[in-house]
Amino acid sequence: MTAGGRVAIRTRALTKVFRGFRAVDAVDLEVREGSVHALVGPNGAGKTTLFNLLTGFLAPTSGTITVFGEDVTGLPPERVARRGVARSFQITSLFDTLTSREHVELALQGHSRQGFRFWRSEKLLGRPRARVDDLLTQVGLMPLADKPAGLLAYGQKRALELALVLALDPPVMLLDEPTAGMGIEDVDRTIELVRRLAAGRTVVFVDHNMHVVGSLADRVTVLQQGRILAEGGYDEVRNDDRVITAYLGEADHA
Numbered sequence: 001m002t003a004g005g006r007v008a009i010r011t012r013a014l015t016k017v018f019r020g021f022r023a024v025d026a027v028d029l030e031v032r033e034g035s036v037h038a039l040v041g042p043n044g045a046g047k048t049t050l051f052n053l054l055t056g057f058l059a060p061t062s063g064t065i066t067v068f069g070e071d072v073t074g075l076p077p078e079r080v081a082r083r084g085v086a087r088s089f090q091i092t093s094l095f096d097t098l099t100s101r102e103h104v105e106l107a108l109q110g111h112s113r114q115g116f117r118f119w120r121s122e123k124l125l126g127r128p129r130a131r132v133d134d135l136l137t138q139v140g141l142m143p144l145a146d147k148p149a150g151l152l153a154y155g156q157k158r159a160l161e162l163a164l165v166l167a168l169d170p171p172v173m174l175l176d177e178p179t180a181g182m183g184i185e186d187v188d189r190t191i192e193l194v195r196r197l198a199a200g201r202t203v204v205f206v207d208h209n210m211h212v213v214g215s216l217a218d219r220v221t222v223l224q225q226g227r228i229l230a231e232g233g234y235d236e237v238r239n240d241d242r243v244i245t246a247y248l249g250e251a252d253h254a
């Protein structure tokens with residue numbers, strides 16, 4: 001989790017307009033290599049839209065995105081992924097009848113077919129079985145490797161999602177609400193898991209749970225109405241009056 005000298009992701013004046021509505025508005029974001037960076041903000045602040053822009057799932061209306069200094073603005077997701085940025089997928093993309101092992105095998109096959117050649121570990125390519133076991137072990141699913149995904153508990157499915165993004169071995173990992181919908185036990189297990197997965201890579205995540213943000217993030221960017229409202233360490237932004245007001249405003253409207 002130590003921040004390196006390089007910038008992993010940088011955006012300049014990044015903007016996404018939906019039919020005249022500025023969902024992301026002139027955002028200058030800097031994610032340092034090796035950091036764990038949280039994106040937070042009230043509902044509708046633009047977190048998901050920003051996430052989709054960073055991973056190529058949406059094309060920006062204007063502004064630029066660079067990954068390790070290279071311009072990726074407007075590139076489709078698979079080409080952004082090839083530059084080292086991969087995101088977690090939600091449970092909705094799991095196949096009920098396939099086992100955890102089969103999911104991970106598929107993810108690894110997709111990975112080698114698309115040729116993520118910048119960072120793949122040659123040593124591991126000849127040992128797919130060992131690699132599958134290793135990934136399942138990392139997320140704690142080895143004992144359930146041969147159970148169909150449809151029969152896994154909610155927290156286990158979320159762990160499988162993490163295994164699938166890890167299969168890509170991305171230098172930059174984007175996690176969309178990794179603890180959403182979890183009970184406290186699964187939340188704490190996931191915090192530990194993400195902390196381990198973050199070693200040696202850059203992680204950007206969106207989460208509404210401030211316990212998760214406080215436990216994991218080296219740096220927090222607070223968005224409101226598409227703009228950066230505040231940025232800094234967790235304690236710094238938590239005590240920022242503008243942030244408190246933004247969240248109180250949300251509670252008022254709830």
Ligand SMILES: Nc1ncnc2c1ncn2[C@@H]1O[C@H](COP(=O)(O)OP(=O)(O)OP(=O)(O)O)[C@@H](O)[C@H]1O
Pocket residue numbers: 018019021023041042043044045046047048049050
């Ligand atoms: N495809 C779209 N077309 C029109 N408006 C959109 C679209 N996607 C998002 N928006 C709007 O952009 C704003 C930001 O949405 P976004 O989902 O990025 O916010 P968020 O911070 O992720 O919110 P939440 O915490 O509720 O997930 C919202 O007002 C939303 O209604």
